[in-house]
Amino acid sequence: MARRAWPMVEEIDFSTLLAEVSEDELVASLCRDSFYQFFLEFWETIEAVELVPNWHIRYLCDQLQEVYTIWEAKQAQPDVLINVPPGTSKSTTVTQLFPAWLWLKRPSIRILSSSFAAPLAISHAVKTRLCLKSAKFARLFPGHLEFQDDQDGKTDYRNTALGQRYTTSTGTGGAMGNHADFIILDDPLNPQAAVSEAGQAAASAHLKTLATRKTDKARTVTILVMQRVHEKDPAGEWLASGRPLRHICLPGELTKDATTGEVGAQVRPLELRARYVDGLLDPQRLSRVALQGLQLTLGSYGYAGQVQQLTAPDEGGLLKKAWFRTISYEAFLALAGRVGATWLFDADTAYTENQKNDPSALLASCYLGQTLYVRYAGEMWLELPELKKRLFELVTLHGYTRSSKLHVEPKASGKSVVQELRSITQLNVVEAPTPTGSKLERVNSVSPFIEAGRVVLLDGSWNEPFISQCASFPNAAHDDMLDCLCQAIARYNLKPRSRSSPSSLVTIGGR
Incomplete structure (x- = not known):
């Protein structure tokens, strides 16, 4: 059999090739292949403000895409823990657009999501649906997804491929009877309730309940995204258990540990410290001026937990x-x-x-x-x-x-x-x-x-x-x-x- 002679690059007429592939088809292909590309394209369908890209967003998107790839290959993998500051598009990335991309990849996927308050959890789910029902999604992926008319609520909606997005919140038993391929917990503990034993107990019990809702105990992935607020918060429980985790921890700025002298000791993986610019995670969203404002607004403990991912100020709280x-x-x-x-x-x-x-x-x-x-x-x-x-x-x-x-x-x-x-x-x-x-x-x-x-x-x-x-x-x-x-x-x-x-x-x- 004669070997096919492929044309040299200079012999290809790219103008003709691009003419044969519409811009929408090209964008759709890129979105299918890359969650980050999907994020960039569909941000505008759920957010009114202009997107300010930063390296951490691409990193999170790539990590989540890798989680999906391992799941698609039917392999077991550890759960995911993400600790990032507020105002860094964590919820938009993890809880709103990632579920939409999952349905782009495989509409039959079942997703269970939760937050500490029902209105917040519902808001996340509604934004995912807003993306999937947008004119842009219909134009780029015609006929790909169809919602069931009788299962199209804010807290529970399904598509004709039997995919489901079910929403619950801490302190409710609404997850019972539902199972999921991906479980997403976005801030399961209210920072104001973090020092309360009752609040800690409710969040802990909620995590244990959702752990029983996995479609496949080895394959289903739980993604916990939150700021650190107490050593006994859900993230602290996971870390103390010694369980395998894909842990991503990105404090708002790199600081020197008061005890060991190590800079950015809480960053995970540690090599991500090299991506900080002048010690800042996101110089646009979280500039020095913005961080100073957060310190005044949140107080020393709030800033330590929500921005620095430390359960107490590094120099100490009441006792330094x-x-x-x-x-x-x-x-x-x-x-x-x-x-x-x-x-x-x-x-x-x-x-x-x-x-x-x-x-x-x-x-x-x-x-x-x-x-x-x-x-x-x-x-x-x-x-x-x-x-x-x-x-x-x-x-x-x-x-x-x-x-x-x-x-x-x-x-x-x-x-x-x-x-x-x-x-x-x-x-x-x-x-x-x-x-x-x-x-x-x-x-x-x-x-x-x-x-x-x-x-x-x-x-x-x-x-x-x-x-x-x-x-x-x-x-x-x-x-x-x-x-x-x-x-x-x-x-x-x-x-x-x-x-x-x-x-x-x-x-x-x-x-």
Whole structure:
């Protein structure tokens, strides 16, 4: 068989070729092949403002197209977590135009979408339908899609290929009875409800419900797009679980971590830091001036979570990271050698092995002059028998003496701890006073003491998690070590203490 002789490039009459392919056909072909091209073309069908392109939009579009390609190949893949600031077209990209492109690729796809509020979730779904019913879509893709007349509502619409877009919201059970090939969660937790345990619980329960709505457990993809608002928000739950994820995290600007010194440490994938322009994600939408305005509008916590994708301001919230000084153990010994030092202990007991619950915590400290030196702080998830053993081991390890006392707060597990430790050890156990006021009030009361540099940490691997928990309050997943610190400071400040006669106390405070 003779080999076909292909014409040289210079022999092709491109004007004739282009004449044979209409502009609409060319655009339609590009839109089918590229979600980003579809995004550029169909932005105008749902948005009245002019599109301002930026590299992150193309990156998101390409990542979502890759997710579809893997799904189309019937392969398993991890869920997708996207953390990006407001005002960067995240919802337009992920929740409004991506579902429209999915139906362009395969009209039979079933999509389930949700947001923290029903009106917001419905608005996203309506914009997708607006795109699909636009004159432009009909012109570029004639006869491709036809809606079912009796299934064409705002919260549930279907096409004649049996594709479906169903909409629900956090706190509703409307997803029951529906299954999906793609599940899209756009801001499932209201930022104003983030510090509320009820709000966190509702969002967590909603995610678990939707996880049962997958058409194919291995193949169906859940896409969670949100700003970080709390360590226990849905994104935090996913990250803490250790599950495989396609994680995209794009803070509004690159900043230096106050603890490690790393620039843009929260960016995922890390190589995307090279695409920032002068440290900015999007110099047009989120210029320096725009970011300053957001800081004033959102406040330090709101800016940290919604713009920087940090659950608390990097420098700290109510308690700043810079307020905690550190010294070496040798330097401490040089200080203590003049007067001697007795290590003191505070613990917050809550016996359980379930790491979703609050842990028990222990803090070892001593008071020299007007300064509190902390030797150790840590957490543990243990049932009562193991907790008793571990507490005794840690107290002994960190300098407990016969003249010390254990002060146990007599609530929650406290009374059991008092009784058990009295029966199995020679520790002098007494009940501690029940703390007064809310946790926020207690932290505010010790804040001046810490800000004055009166809490000094001895170098140790525990320093970073301890400082991080203190600086993240009240958005930290747990605050038990901070509880111990507050209890220690409150006790030390009950009355003046001489430099030459520090107290000898071991305090275990329950819940």
